Amino acid sequence: MCGRYVSTRSPEDLVQLFRVTDWRTEERLAPSWNVAPTDEVWAVLERTGRGDEDTAAAAGRQLRPLRWGLVPPWAKDVKVGARMINARVETVHEKPAFRREFLKHRCLLPADGFYEWQQEKDPATGKPRKQPYFIHPEDGQVMALAGLYAYWRDRSVQHDDEPGAWLVTCTIITTEATDAAGRVHPRMPLALTEDHYDAWLDPHHHDPDHLRALLSRPADGHLDARPVSPAVNSVRNNGPELLEG
Secondary structure (H helix, E strand, O other), rough: OOOOEEEOOOHHHHHHHHOOOOOOOOOOOOOOOEEEEOOEEEEEEEEEOOOOOOOOOOOOOEEEEEEEOOOOOOOOOOOHHHHHHEOOOOOOOOOOOOHHHHHOOOOEEEOOOEEEEEEEEEEOOOOEEEEEEEEEOOOOEEEEEEEEEEEOOOOOOOOOOOOOOOOEEEEEEEEEOOOOHHHOOOOOEOOOOHHHEEEEEEEEOOOHHHHHHHHHHHHHOOEEEEOOOHHHOOOOOOOOOOOOO
């Protein structure tokens, strides 16, 4: 799974990197070295005008904050999102919670890298402990993690246009881990190369087999995994010092 990651790029940088045409400058997220489930995260997505999802209308590319942990439209409570931070690529097109979003609501989640944990023996005590590893592209480039997003209507709010009426959430698609990531954990997030951004984000693209074929290993598998501070184990800790060994 992917349960924690790092996202420190500024929105101005992300707008350039992902050729975003629609970003509200008042929307800001602080850099995070310990992104955790239910946090607000940056997402890149494309939306057509209202009522135009199934037409050939031009789509605008947006950068917007979403809550990590997908809440399906039919969910009775937002708490279900904490259990839906990942979607397995093997079944994402079949699972009721994800299949509609896989066809209609895909996004990219920019990341510097992600954390995984490995059971190791503490050299000081001899007892087992979970050692966190930071897994990131060898060249330091941003990762465009493959994601899905969903709209959830809060029925306690009377009108659609009232603040808080809609919650937009997301999930990260994962696969079997390879290379550096596979030495630490059996699962890893999937990503998109730049030449596949347009096809993945296109809201008019509904072919599940073609969509799955666009997904690839982050950095084409050229990843580095290094042990980092156990302080990352607590979601209360944040800062660049977490990447120190």
